[in-house]
Amino acid sequence: MAADDHKFMQLTGMGRDQLNAILKDPDSAKYQDVGAYSPPAAKGNVTFCGRVNSKNSFGGYNGYERFISAPNVGAWVQSSPGIKFNSVWHDICRPDSLIERAYF
Numbered sequence: 832m833a834a835d836d837h838k839f840m841q842l843t844g845m846g847r848d849q850l851n852a853i854l855k856d857p858d859s860a861k862y863q864d865v866g867a868y869s870p871p872a873a874k875g876n877v878t879f880c881g882r883v884n885s886k887n888s889f890g891g892y893n894g895y896e897r898f899i900s901a902p903n904v905g906a907w908v909q910s911s912p913g914i915k916f917n918s919v920w921h922d923i924c925r926p927d928s929l930i931e932r933a934y935f
Contacts, residue, residue: 839867839877839931845902846879847935853906856886862935863895870928876901879933880924883908899923 851857865881882895897920900906909916 839933842867842877842902843879843933843935846877846900846906846933849902849904849906850879850883850898850900850908850935853908853911854883854885855888856890859886859892860935861885861895865933865935866924866929867931867933868924868928869930870923870925873923873928877930878923879935880920881933881935883935897924 851860854860861884863882863884865879867877868880869875869877879898879900881898883898884892884895887893896909897916898906898908899916899919907914907916907919909920
């Protein structure tokens, strides 16, 4: 395995851990369309964007919602309070910033 592959796997794990920390039931999480993004303003940093569906406090699934997870920074889902999610999503999770598909 190349050193870059190992680093990418570490970043992917860190991104997944950031997201799992905010989910009610991370073991139930199902992911779709996950990618690693690095927009020009990120200066080489990687952020993961995708969709997640996990169980809520009542044990039911809410349905897929978008997420952003930045290793060593934090994670947010579309329903997170206090951020302008759509604005951040459109700034970071742009098709021209996709560097690689990722698997959580």
